[in-house]
Amino acid sequence: MTDGLEVLPVRGIGDVTAGDDLVALITAAAPWLAAGDVLVVTSKIVSKAEGRLVEVPADGPERDAARAAALAAETARVVARRGPTTIVQTHHGFVMAAAGIDASNVDKTHLVLLPADPDASARRLRAGFLARGLDVAVVVSDTMGRAWRNGLTDVALGSAGLEPFRDHRGETDPYGNELSITQMAVIDELAAAGELVKGKCDQVPVAVIRGYLSAPTTEAAGAAVLLRDPASDMFSLGTAEARTAGLLDAARLTDTAPHQPADPTAVRRAVAAVSEVWSPRTTVDLSPTAAVLRTADTTPTGFMRLGADAHRLRAALAAESIATVLVPLPDGVRLELASA
Amino acid sequence: MTDGLEVLPVRGIGDVTAGDDLVALITAAAPWLAAGDVLVVTSKIVSKAEGRLVEVPADGPERDAARAAALAAETARVVARRGPTTIVQTHHGFVMAAAGIDASNVDKTHLVLLPADPDASARRLRAGFLARGLDVAVVVSDTMGRAWRNGLTDVALGSAGLEPFRDHRGETDPYGNELSITQMAVIDELAAAGELVKGKCDQVPVAVIRGYLSAPTTEAAGAAVLLRDPASDMFSLGTAEARTAGLLDAARLTDTAPHQPADPTAVRRAVAAVSEVWSPRTTVDLSPTAAVLRTADTTPTGFMRLGADAHRLRAALAAESIATVLVPLPDGVRLELASA
Numbered sequence: 235m236t237d238g239l240e241v242l243p244v245r246g247i248g249d250v251t252a253g254d255d256l257v258a259l260i261t262a263a264a265p266w267l268a269a270g271d272v273l274v275v276t277s278k279i280v281s282k283a284e285g286r287l288v289e290v291p292a293d294g295p296e297r298d299a300a301r302a303a304a305l306a307a308e309t310a311r312v313v314a315r316r317g318p319t320t321i322v323q324t325h326h327g328f329v330m331a332a333a334g335i336d337a338s339n340v341d342k343t344h345l346v347l348l349p350a351d352p353d354a355s356a357r358r359l360r361a362g363f364l365a366r367g368l369d370v371a372v373v374v375s376d377t378m379g380r381a382w383r384n385g386l387t388d389v390a391l392g393s394a395g396l397e398p399f400r401d402h403r404g405e406t407d408p409y410g411n412e413l414s415i416t417q418m419a420v421i422d423e424l425a426a427a428g429e430l431v432k433g434k435c436d437q438v439p440v441a442v443i444r445g446y447l448s449a450p451t452t453e454a455a456g457a458a459v460l461l462r463d464p465a466s467d468m469f470s471l472g473t474a475e476a477r478t479a480g481l482l483d484a485a486r487l488t489d490t491a492p493h494q495p496a497d498p499t500a501v502r503r504a505v506a507a508v509s510e511v512w513s514p515r516t517t518v519d520l521s522p523t524a525a526v527l528r529t530a531d532t533t534p535t536g537f538m539r540l541g542a543d544a545h546r547l548r549a550a551l552a553a554e555s556i557a558t559v560l561v562p563l564p565d566g567v568r569l570e571l572a573s574a
Numbered sequence: 575m576t577d578g579l580e581v582l583p584v585r586g587i588g589d590v591t592a593g594d595d596l597v598a599l600i601t602a603a604a605p606w607l608a609a610g611d612v613l614v615v616t617s618k619i620v621s622k623a624e625g626r627l628v629e630v631p632a633d634g635p636e637r638d639a640a641r642a643a644a645l646a647a648e649t650a651r652v653v654a655r656r657g658p659t660t661i662v663q664t665h666h667g668f669v670m671a672a673a674g675i676d677a678s679n680v681d682k683t684h685l686v687l688l689p690a691d692p693d694a695s696a697r698r699l700r701a702g703f704l705a706r707g708l709d710v711a712v713v714v715s716d717t718m719g720r721a722w723r724n725g726l727t728d729v730a731l732g733s734a735g736l737e738p739f740r741d742h743r744g745e746t747d748p749y750g751n752e753l754s755i756t757q758m759a760v761i762d763e764l765a766a767a768g769e770l771v772k773g774k775c776d777q778v779p780v781a782v783i784r785g786y787l788s789a790p791t792t793e794a795a796g797a798a799v800l801l802r803d804p805a806s807d808m809f810s811l812g813t814a815e816a817r818t819a820g821l822l823d824a825a826r827l828t829d830t831a832p833h834q835p836a837d838p839t840a841v842r843r844a845v846a847a848v849s850e851v852w853s854p855r856t857t858v859d860l861s862p863t864a865a866v867l868r869t870a871d872t873t874p875t876g877f878m879r880l881g882a883d884a885h886r887l888r889a890a891l892a893a894e895s896i897a898t899v900l901v902p903l904p905d906g907v908r909l910e911l912a913s914a
Contacts, residue, residue: 238580238581238583238771239580239770239771240578240580240581241578241579241580241581241767242578243577314808316808319808321808328722329721329722329723338747338751339747339748339749339751340751341749342749342750342751377758380720380721381669381721381722381802381807382668382721382807382809383669383759383762383800383801384739384757384759384799384800384801385738385757385758385760385762385800386757386758386759387759387762387763387766388763398725399724400773407678408589408777409679409681409682410682411677411678411679411680411682413678417724417725417726418717418725418726418727419723419724419725419726419727420725420770422725422727422766423727423728423766423767423769424770426727426762426763426766426767427581427766427767427770429758429763430760430763430764430767430783431577431578431579446770459724460723460724460725461723461724462722462723462724467721467813468654468656468659468721468812468814469654469721469809469812469813471813471816472808472809473807473808473809473810473811473816474808474816475816476811476813476815476817476820477816477817477819477823478820478893479817479820479893480816480817480818480819480820480822480824481820481821481823481824481889481892481893482847482889482890482893483817483821483824484821484824484825484886485824485844485847485886485887485889485893486848486886486890487851488851504825507822507825508825508826511825511826511827511828532874534872534874534877534904534905535877535902535904537874537875537877537878538877538878538884538906538907539902540878540881541877541878541879541881541882541883541884541885542881542882542884542885542900543881544881544882545881545882545885545886546824546826546885547825549821549822549824549825549889550821550822550825550826553818553819553821553822553825560882562878562879565874566878567878
């Protein structure tokens with residue numbers, strides 16, 4: 235039963251207001267703190283102590299408007315919207331519903347914003363404990379939803395004094411396989427473990443995890459290393475929002491110079507995708523480098539429909555990553571093809 | 575320091591093979607188990623004991639092919655692909671890279687699949703402990719990636735004997751605010767806490783969480799309640815995949831009967847989105863219920879370009895959730911508009 239860890243609640247911290255010294259409050263409530271402890275501190279009390287509050291009307295449409303303004307101010311970009319839910323990326327880089335703005339555990343005339351820089355908050359707290367002779371690590375935590383799974387879990391917004399990842403790169407298992415799972419987000423797991431004892435209504439905003447660290451690491455990176463930048467995120471936009479972006483892509487397709495032959499199977503798939511919605515008078519001839527569309531209806535309406543059908547096929551080809559150049563012919567249109 | 579919890583590693587379980595009695599192995603390794611403990615059991619040893627292994631060649635292209643076949647068999651739908659990474663939804667409903675198939679901690683001629691029914695596995699284990707007089711709860715855990723955040727965490731694939739959620743619905747905070755954060759996914763947090771002591775290379779496949787439960791709940795739902803169905807998931811597809819779906823939507827747009835006027839601002843946005851890529855000869859007249867496109871070029875090519883431009887505008891309007899019916903005119907085309 236050795237080598238385990240303990241997760242301990244810190245009770246009696248009471249209400250926190252702007253300007254409060256959290257280190258003093260926590261050490262008074264938990265005189266048993268010891269070197270090597272990891273303190274998981276709910277971001278709510280960090281925000282309150284730092285005065286990250288917005289005054290809002292207690293109710294009515296004015297409250298809704300003030301709340302919307304606060305959300306807009308905290309938002310770097312909207313990730314997804316559905317019904318009353320807005321998931322945004324904050325200026326810090328967190329992807330959270332309502333930018334993490336919270337109206338719970340605060341009086342009705344205030345909203346609580348996230349700390350302006352949770353890693354800096356964690357470092358300040360750690361420095362404050364160190365000044366009292368306590369060499370502890372700090373995780374600033376908050377509650378987040380996730381894609382794909384119901385329910386919320388606590389994760390780390392900020393950290394100081396411990397490595398955010400446990401890294402298995404280069405290690406091998408007992409069978410000699412190199413480990414493919416390299417980076418465990420241990421500060422998120424510590425935040426989750428802390429939440430199990432904190433609870434939301436019991437006024438326990440701090441948990442202590444004892445036995446995880448042998449000693450804090452002064453030079454460790456902060457929790458910001460857990461933020462995935464949108465370019466490397468396969469889920470940077472909500473599905474509906476990305477689908478809308480695809481419609482706009484189709485609306486704005488431009489000629490792209492062909493540079494290599496397109497995969498004939500993919501071209502046939504694209505034709506199959508649109509041919510059932512084409513004008514019955516439209517025909518297509520495929521070659522390795524082009525699709526030529528003609529119409530049996532040589533009226534203005536016939537050519538107009540041919541043009542619409544050609545753009546449908548361009549969009550379907552774009553969905554197969556095949557770029558096109560549109561070349562008008564006297565009696566039709568040629569789409570020159572190239573793998574994108 | 576009361577009311578905390580302990581997270582304890584179970585050492586000495588050793589290698590697990592098909593047919594092994596996990597309850598016997600765990601109770602032998604942890605004679606200190608007690609009623610009310612939550613056992614977090616790594617799914618890998620559950621799979622091994624249940625014989626959920628696939629034989630594969632140790633290397634070469636045959637191994638890659640066998641691995642791809644195993645992935646296809648475990649996949650209900652592909653969620654996102656990028657480079658070597660394929661994220662799928664499994665037949666169970668989990669969204670995981672490579673369907674959770676793992677080649678680590680097993681000899682080179684086998685792959686380990688997820689348990690066929692992790693909730694059933696958890697119930698069987700719990701029943702096995704009960705038969706030995708130990709009333710414990712069981713969480714079957716595995717390691718998953720997430721959207722938006724780097725690093726992996728352990729979550730619950732299966733559970734028995736405890737509520738998957740801690741539910742705050744209907745509760746109020748000390749300020750009288752009704753709590754908006756309702757459901758904490760505590761079994762995922764327990765899995766995360768367990769991972770902190772298990773480690774990947776240290777042959778500790780089971781952790782015990784003591785002090786979390788006062789007593790197990792026999793009738794609790796399993797971890798399957800954490801699975802969000804794709805229809806209610808705002809991130810059911812990768813961004814690139816959804817964008818491709820939007821291109822295909824544009825390719826396959828069909829006439830939709832108008833039923834209510836479209837928002838004029840949204841219509842103007844759609845026109846602005848496409849007018850810079852339109853033929854310079856195309857003009858548009860907007861009314862509350864229609865967009866009429868005409869061209870100054872009355873050759874076949876002119877009408878063909880007009881048709882392509884009309885389809886561009888249809889796609890841009892669809893991106894604004896405005897449905898259209900295309901009506902040919904003798905000298906142009908009318909798009910009848912309606913909010914979708």
